[in-house]
Amino acid sequence: MDTSFTAEENAFAEEVRAFFAQAYDDDLRARLESSNPTIFRAAVIEWQKRLHAQGWIATGWPKEYGGTGWNDTQSFIYETERAAAGVRDVIPFGLKMVGPVIYAFGTDEQKERFLPKILESDEWWCQGYSEPGSGSDLASLKTRADIDGDDYIINGAKIWTSYAQHADWIFCLVRTNSDGKKQQGITFLLIDMASPGIKVNPIVSIDGHHSLNEVEFNNVRVPMANRIGEQDKGWTYAKALLAHERTGIAGVADSKRGLTQLRELAANEVNAGRTLLSDPLFQKRLSDIEIELMALEFTELRVLASVAVGGAPGAESSMLKIKGTEIQQAIQQLTMDVAGYYQGMLPNDMSAEQLGHDFGSQARQAFMYGRAATVYGGSNEIQKNIMAKAVLGL
Amino acid sequence: MNFDFTEEQNMLRDSVARFVQDNYTFDTRQQIAASDTAMSEQNWQTFAELGWLSIPFAEEHGGFDGDAVDIVLMMEQLGKGLVLEPYLATVVLFGGLLSQGGNAQQQSTIIPTIIDGSCQGAFAYAERQSRFELADVKTLAKPSPEGFVLTGEKVVVINGANAAQFIVSARSSGDQADETGISLFLLPADAKGLMITRYRMMDGQLVANLVLQDVTVSGSALVGELDAGYALMESVILQANVALAAEAVGIMQELNTKTLEYSKTREQFGVAIGSFQALQHRMVDTFMAYEQVKSLLYRAVCAMTDETRDAAIAVHALKVLLDKNSKLVFGEAIQIHGGMGLTDELDIGHFAKRLMMINTTFGDGDFHQSRFNALRYS
Numbered sequence: 001m002d003t004s005f006t007a008e009e010n011a012f013a014e015e016v017r018a019f020f021a022q023a024y025d026d027d028l029r030a031r032l033e034s035s036n037p038t039i040f041r042a043a044v045i046e047w048q049k050r051l052h053a054q055g056w057i058a059t060g061w062p063k064e065y066g067g068t069g070w071n072d073t074q075s076f077i078y079e080t081e082r083a084a085a086g087v088r089d090v091i092p093f094g095l096k097m098v099g100p101v102i103y104a105f106g107t108d109e110q111k112e113r114f115l116p117k118i119l120e121s122d123e124w125w126c127q128g129y130s131e132p133g134s135g136s137d138l139a140s141l142k143t144r145a146d147i148d149g150d151d152y153i154i155n156g157a158k159i160w161t162s163y164a165q166h167a168d169w170i171f172c173l174v175r176t177n178s179d180g181k182k183q184q185g186i187t188f189l190l191i192d193m194a195s196p197g198i199k200v201n202p203i204v205s206i207d208g209h210h211s212l213n214e215v216e217f218n219n220v221r222v223p224m225a226n227r228i229g230e231q232d233k234g235w236t237y238a239k240a241l242l243a244h245e246r247t248g249i250a251g252v253a254d255s256k257r258g259l260t261q262l263r264e265l266a267a268n269e270v271n272a273g274r275t276l277l278s279d280p281l282f283q284k285r286l287s288d289i290e291i292e293l294m295a296l297e298f299t300e301l302r303v304l305a306s307v308a309v310g311g312a313p314g315a316e317s318s319m320l321k322i323k324g325t326e327i328q329q330a331i332q333q334l335t336m337d338v339a340g341y342y343q344g345m346l347p348n349d350m351s352a353e354q355l356g357h358d359f360g361s362q363a364r365q366a367f368m369y370g371r372a373a374t375v376y377g378g379s380n381e382i383q384k385n386i387m388a389k390a391v392l393g394l
Numbered sequence: 395m396n397f398d399f400t401e402e403q404n405m406l407r408d409s410v411a412r413f414v415q416d417n418y419t420f421d422t423r424q425q426i427a428a429s430d431t432a433m434s435e436q437n438w439q440t441f442a443e444l445g446w447l448s449i450p451f452a453e454e455h456g457g458f459d460g461d462a463v464d465i466v467l468m469m470e471q472l473g474k475g476l477v478l479e480p481y482l483a484t485v486v487l488f489g490g491l492l493s494q495g496g497n498a499q500q501q502s503t504i505i506p507t508i509i510d511g512s513c514q515g516a517f518a519y520a521e522r523q524s525r526f527e528l529a530d531v532k533t534l535a536k537p538s539p540e541g542f543v544l545t546g547e548k549v550v551v552i553n554g555a556n557a558a559q560f561i562v563s564a565r566s567s568g569d570q571a572d573e574t575g576i577s578l579f580l581l582p583a584d585a586k587g588l589m590i591t592r593y594r595m596m597d598g599q600l601v602a603n604l605v606l607q608d609v610t611v612s613g614s615a616l617v618g619e620l621d622a623g624y625a626l627m628e629s630v631i632l633q634a635n636v637a638l639a640a641e642a643v644g645i646m647q648e649l650n651t652k653t654l655e656y657s658k659t660r661e662q663f664g665v666a667i668g669s670f671q672a673l674q675h676r677m678v679d680t681f682m683a684y685e686q687v688k689s690l691l692y693r694a695v696c697a698m699t700d701e702t703r704d705a706a707i708a709v710h711a712l713k714v715l716l717d718k719n720s721k722l723v724f725g726e727a728i729q730i731h732g733g734m735g736l737t738d739e740l741d742i743g744h745f746a747k748r749l750m751m752i753n754t755t756f757g758d759g760d761f762h763q764s765r766f767n768a769l770r771y772s
């Protein structure tokens with residue numbers, strides 16, 4: 001039983017810290033927090049290119065494809081330092097989602113065509129899985145792909161497609177076969193967003209931002225060469241992708257930072273001459289969260305340790321997701337409570353000095369969007385169904 | 395023992411419910427929220443014509459002489475429509491302070507203008523350092539030859555953007571957090587030296603910060619006794635908390651109804667999601683959460699009308715449970731709606747935001763729980 005790091009690992013942590021301190025400067029940080037989508041997008045690209053230059057853009061990828069080739073401990077250290085420094089994570093759709101599918105199941109042509117552009121952040125991806133009628137029951141999806149010569153013709157609609165308005169490519173699950181089990185007739189396609197017949201309709205979410213979209217496909221022609229693996233086997237590739245995302249799914253490092261910030265805010269918020277942080281009721285709510293997080297940190301380490309000796313991360317990732325998102329939401333809620341009246345702030349032209357407050361709008365935005373964490377990526381109810389079956393054998 | 399309403403009370407409730415149903419669709423509400431004033435002057439006039447603005451006031455001023463039950467019934471229905479018109483700010487708070495503390499002159503000139511819909515009011519009590527502590531008042535009221543000179547700042551003033559008249563709390567003696575030494579003053583929005591900065595909140599309200607720079611008011615602008623404003627504020631805010639809780643109860647009921655409805659129509663895995671026991675149990679929980687808050691609301695109303703019970707304890711209990719249970723209700727409503735619950739277009743998120751703002755108004759759950767603890771256990 002030992003969770004201390006080796007001297008090499010500590011040196012690596014030091015190196016990561018130093019890089020962030022230098023490369024993630026205040027100017028960049030400010031632009032990454034901009035509510036102007038053009039400034040924000042340009043800043044994300046700039047940051048991701050800096051990371052790429054450092055060789056750290058693809059933390060989960062093998063070396064041969066341009067990844068870091070890190071083991072789980074190194075990835076864990078990197079994640080911890082990233083979150084502690086308040087450095088934003090990379091946009092996941094290319095780097096964490098479709099990239100690994102392409103290098104694992106794609107053809108050589110596909111690897112050559114797509115991976116470098118993902119690493120360079122020159123092409124943006126979005127994920128076209130969910131449909132209006134198929135959310136939790138994803139395998140019931142109906143967007144059709146009919147064969148026409150060397151092409152598929154796509155008809156249907158995807159929904160909740162994050163950042164489709166910025167994306168150059170979309171990776172989609174489509175139906176190529178309606179016979180047999182619903183999981184079996186699904187195909188994984190890479191589709192150029194500039195294809196004729198694609199229409200993107202914006203959806204504003206409850207945080208007031210536009211990141212979600214509906215994507216309509218009207219006789220969209222997609223070359224068969226853009227199919228991943230075999231026809232009708234797309235479900236298998238999509239599932240492999242889910243298993244890939246094991247480190248970081250619990251968001252422990254980000255929650256630790258959130259908790260630290262929350263603590264600072266509470267130390268500055270005064271009611272009747274007493275700081276919130278010294279109020280026993282507040283302390284109870286804060287420590288309830290901190291204790292759960294202390295446990296989750298070790299739960300995650302235990303999962304990592306068992307994966308390292310050959311176990312497959314199965315239902316454990318459900319547990320990490322459920323507990324992780326519950327903790328994130330608890331932190332967001334308590335931060336709102338600290339903001340008091342100001343939790344209702346919307347972005348406006350007033351300075352914090354004029355307003356008398358400086359984190360209400362941010363807290364609101366994080367809280368409202370944060371409701372999604374228990375819905376997307378397999379809702380927490382679905383995760384519990386998985387655990388009931390896979391862990392408890394029910 | 396009976397929890398029935400009188401014929402008149404039923405009529406009042408039904409007429410508010412009808413107004414909401416006929417004139418306050420969610421789309422209309424969103425248009426009103428986006429408008430310059432974030433309220434509809436036309437609706438306000440309708441409120442006046444229907445007599446709703448007269449409910450709590452004395453007959454001698456043209457009022458209806460209503461009680462807490464009338465206000466509760468009214469607010470519950472307004473909550474269901476997420477109504478933006480400033481009933482709480484103008485009638486319950488501003489009007490309440492005048493009814494309970496105003497002098498004869500103030501009452502006879504201003505209350506009739508509240509009732510006829512021509513005067514909107516606001517109560518400015520919060521300061522940037524005060525959080526929920528009413529007694530934490532830095533704004534100063536210094537005696538002057540004309541009366542008083544007010545200097546300081548008030549923040550997040552509900553209906554502060556539209557109010558023609560304000561009642562402002564200011565320190566006339568004592569230290570920053572003393573309960574004694576606070577006085578309330580009536581002043582018009584166009585008073586010299588008063589600067590009003592307006593901004594919008596997530597629940598559609600247009601609020602304001604007030605900066606008072608040597609604002610001169612006459613001695614007759616005092617509402618209630620000099621240095622004794624705290625008790626007056628407490629008493630009116632007690633009633634306002636009950637009114638807000640009634641609004642919240644209306645919202646919680648809407649959220650539960652809409653979520654239940656959605657769970658019966660949304661299908662996944664070939665069946666309605668409402669057929670999953672995991673969701674059924676949670677909807678039973680949110681139903682009970684609503685019923686429990688409603689019970690404490692009734693309990694608080696009884697405590698307010700019946701002198702022998704301790705109204706403060708009942709109201710603190712109400713706000714504590716409301717904070718806790720409303721978070722459960724709106725959280726489950728969003729979650730059970732899945733992706734739909736995350737959209738701005740759907741009303742669910744807007745009901746949630748209003749509940750969140752109600753919870754922070756006049757103190758959140760922790761604030762009221764420590765008050766409750768202090769009254770019960772020490």
Ligand SMILES: Cc1cc2nc3c(=O)[nH]c(=O)nc-3n(C[C@H](O)[C@H](O)[C@H](O)COP(=O)(O)OP(=O)(O)OC[C@H]3O[C@@H](n4cnc5c(N)ncnc54)[C@H](O)[C@@H]3O)c2cc1C
Nearest residue numbers: 127129130135136160162372376377379381729730732733
């Ligand atoms: C902010 C956000 C971003 C998203 N980004 C993307 C994206 O980029 N690409 C993409 O493809 N999708 C995306 N999604 C979609 C997301 O994956 C779906 O919302 C999710 O799968 C749930 O589907 P649904 O919204 O249709 O809800 P439903 O499946 O209709 O579920 C409604 C409710 O019923 C519950 N439920 C369903 N089945 C069961 C059951 N068997 N037992 C118990 N409870 C059940 C659910 O947990 C939920 O609470 C995003 C969603 C959000 C909110």
